[in-house]
Amino acid sequence: xxxxxxxxxxxRANNTQAFISRAADIxxxxxxxxxxxxxxxxxxxxxxxxxxxxFSSAAGIALCRTRDGNIVAAFPTDELAWTDLVEKTANATMxxxxxxxxxxxxxxxxxxxxxxxxxxxxxxxxxxVTRPR
Numbered sequence: 001x002x003x004x005x006x007x008x009x010x011x012r013a014n015n016t017q018a019f020i021s022r023a024a025d026i027x028x029x030x031x032x033x034x035x036x037x038x039x040x041x042x043x044x045x046x047x048x049x050x051x052x053x054x055f056s057s058a059a060g061i062a063l064c065r066t067r068d069g070n071i072v073a074a075f076p077t078d079e080l081a082w083t084d085l086v087e088k089t090a091n092a093t094m095x096x097x098x099x100x101x102x103x104x105x106x107x108x109x110x111x112x113x114x115x116x117x118x119x120x121x122x123x124x125x126x127x128x129v130t131r132p133r
Contacts, residue, residue: 001023003036003039003040004019004020004023004035004039007036007039007040007042007043008020008039008042008043010043011043011046011052013046013052013053013054013064014053014054014055015054015055015056016055017055018055018056018057019039019062021057022035022060022061023035034075037076038074038075038076041074041075041076041111042064042074045074045109049064049066049074049107049109050066050067050068050070050072051066051067051068052064052065052066052072053065053066053067056071056100056102058071058092058096058100058102059089059092059093059095061073061089061093063097063106065102069104070104070105070106070107071102071103071105071106071107072107072108072109073093073106073107073108073109074108074109074110075108075109075110075111076110076111076112077110077111077112078112079112079114079115080110080112080113080114080118081115081117081118082115082117082118082121086118087121090108090121090122090125091125094106094125094126094127103126105128106126106128107127107128107129107130108127108128108129109130109131110131111131113131114129114131
């Protein structure tokens with residue numbers, strides 16, 4: 001939690017409680033490491049992602065809002081494949097974003113490669129898929 005708090009402190013974003021609430025519910029070391037890595041990714045790449053100004057929650061996931069109002073979902077992954085869990089999460093998140101009028105140009109950022117099927121399906125849902133430079 002200390003590493004997460006430090007990373008979020010570097011962001012100076014509003015509503016970090018959305019991120020912390022989710023991280024506090026984690027019960028496995030693997031998910032705790034994922035959340036820590038995610039917080040560190042966000043802090044390190046904030047300006048590259050558009051300048052993270054606040055967190056918003058959609059489908060139970062803390063998403064980032066940038067200076068220009070875009071929503072960014074950034075996840076450190078080894079590889080992103082189109083699995084049942086990814087499909088369910090991507091659909092639920094996009095549905096919430098649409099419901100709250102936030103789906104104008106959501107960006108999904110992942111650190112690992114994205115399978116062609118995952119990229120195609122996410123784009124069909126309205127996600128812009130990218131990797132940080």
